[in-house]
Amino acid sequence: MVPIPVTVLTGFLGAGKTTLLNRVLSERGGANTAVIVNEYGELGIDGQLVTETAEAVVELNNGCLCCAVRGDLIETLGALVADGRRFDRVIIETSGLADPAPVIQSFILDDTLRASFALDAIVTVVDARHLSLQIEHDEAREQIAFADVILLNKTDLEPPDSLDAAERRIRLLNPLSRIHRTRDCAVPLASVLDIRAFDLKNLLRLDPDLLGDHEHEHAEDIGCVAIQFDGAISADAVNRWLNRLMQDRGRDLLRLKGILHIEGESRRFVFHGVHMTLDGRPGRPWLAGEERTNQVVLIGRDLDAEVLRAGFTSCLAEAALHAAE
Numbered sequence: 314m315v316p317i318p319v320t321v322l323t324g325f326l327g328a329g330k331t332t333l334l335n336r337v338l339s340e341r342g343g344a345n346t347a348v349i350v351n352e353y354g355e356l357g358i359d360g361q362l363v364t365e366t367a368e369a370v371v372e373l374n375n376g377c378l379c380c381a382v383r384g385d386l387i388e389t390l391g392a393l394v395a396d397g398r399r400f401d402r403v404i405i406e407t408s409g410l411a412d413p414a415p416v417i418q419s420f421i422l423d424d425t426l427r428a429s430f431a432l433d434a435i436v437t438v439v440d441a442r443h444l445s446l447q448i449e450h451d452e453a454r455e456q457i458a459f460a461d462v463i464l465l466n467k468t469d470l471e472p473p474d475s476l477d478a479a480e481r482r483i484r485l486l487n488p489l490s491r492i493h494r495t496r497d498c499a500v501p502l503a504s505v506l507d508i509r510a511f512d513l514k515n516l517l518r519l520d521p522d523l524l525g526d527h528e529h530e531h532a533e534d535i536g537c538v539a540i541q542f543d544g545a546i547s548a549d550a551v552n553r554w555l556n557r558l559m560q561d562r563g564r565d566l567l568r569l570k571g572i573l574h575i576e577g578e579s580r581r582f583v584f585h586g587v588h589m590t591l592d593g594r595p596g597r598p599w600l601a602g603e604e605r606t607n608q609v610v611l612i613g614r615d616l617d618a619e620v621l622r623a624g625f626t627s628c629l630a631e632a633a634l635h636a637a638e
C-alpha cells in the first residue's frame with residue numbers, strides 16, 4: 314500500500330495555522346483529506362472554524378498532541394485506515410504550544426503509523442509581529458527548528474527591515490528550511506503540500522535525541538481558561554472590556570479567541586487576540602435551532618479564571634444595561 318502523506322502544521326499560538334489550513338482546504342478541496350485539529354483549550358474553537366470541506370475532521374482537545382493526547386493521535390490515525398476509507402492526505406494542525414518532536418516520533422516509532430503514513434513535511438507558521446516575544450518559549454523555537462517549510466506570516470504588520478531581522482533569527486534556529494513570506498498564509502499549495510521535504514537524517518543531525526524519550530513539559534505558569542455562557546452580548550461593552558484586557562494584560566496574554574453571540578446580530582462573531590493585537594469579524598450565520606452560546610478561550614500566564622469570567626459576563630447586554638443605569 315502506498316503510504317498516505319501527512320502534513321504537520323505547527324507554529325506558535327495565533328501565528329496563522331488555521332488560516333493556512335482553511336486556505337488549503339478551500340483551494341484544494343477537502344475531499345479525501347482527513348484533518349486532525351489539536352487545541353490546547355478544551356472548547357475546540359479551531360474545530361468550529363475549519364472550512365467544512367474536509368472528508369473527516371477529528372478534534373483532539375484535551376491537551377497537546379505532544380503529551381496528553383499523543384496516544385489519541387495514534388489511535389485516531391489507526392482508526393482512519395482501519396475504516397477502509399482511502400484518504401489522499403492527512404493534515405494535522407497541532408496546538409500552538411505543541412513541541413513537534415513527539416508527533417514526528419510517533420510516525421517513526423509506531424509500527425501501524427509507519428506502515429500506513431509517510432510524513433511529507435513539517436510546515437511551521439511564524440508570526441512576524443510577535444516572533445521576538447514568542448521565541449522566548451521553548452515550543453516556539455522547537456517548532457521553527459523542526460520545520461521543513463516556514464511561512465513568515467503577517468508580513469502586513471511589519472516593515473521590511475523587521476522581516477529581514479525575523480528571517481535572520483529563524484535562520485539561526487533552522488538554516489535549511491525553505492522560508493516564504495506571507496500575508497494570511499497566502500502561499501502556492503505546491504510549496505506546502507506533497508513536497509516530500511521531511512528528512513529524518515537532517516533532523517537527527519539537529520537533534521540526535523529525537524527518537525529518545527521526549528517527555529514534553531509545558532511551562533507551569535502558562536494556563537488556559539475556557540469560558541462558556543449563554544445570553545446576548547453588548548458589542549460596545551465587549552469591545553471596551555477586550556481592549557482594556559489587552560492593554561492591561563497583553564504581555565501575559567499569549568492567545569485569546571472566541572465565538573460570541575452579539576445582541577441583534579444574526580451571525581456568530583469570531584474574535585482573535587495575540588498579545589496586544591485584536592481582530593474580530595462576523596462569521597457564519599447562527600443556524601436554526603443552534604444554541605447561541607458564547608465561548609472564549611484564553612491562554613497565558615497567571616490568568617485568573619474568576620476575574621475573566623466576571624469580565625465577560627459583565628458584557629451581557631442585560632448586565633451592560635444595568636451598569637449604564
Ligand SMILES: Nc1nc2c(ncn2[C@@H]2O[C@H](COP(=O)(O)OP(=O)(O)OP(=O)(O)O)[C@@H](O)[C@H]2O)c(=O)[nH]1
Pocket residue numbers: 324325326327328329330331332333359408409438466467468469470495496497498568570584585586592
Ligand atoms: N494581520 C494579519 N492577521 C493574520 C494573518 N494571518 C492570520 N491572521 C489573523 O491572526 C489570527 C490568528 O490566526 P489563526 O489562523 O487562528 O492562528 P492559529 O495559529 O491557528 O492560532 P492557534 O491555533 O490558536 O494557535 C486571526 O485573527 C487571523 O485572521 C496575516 O498575515 N496578517
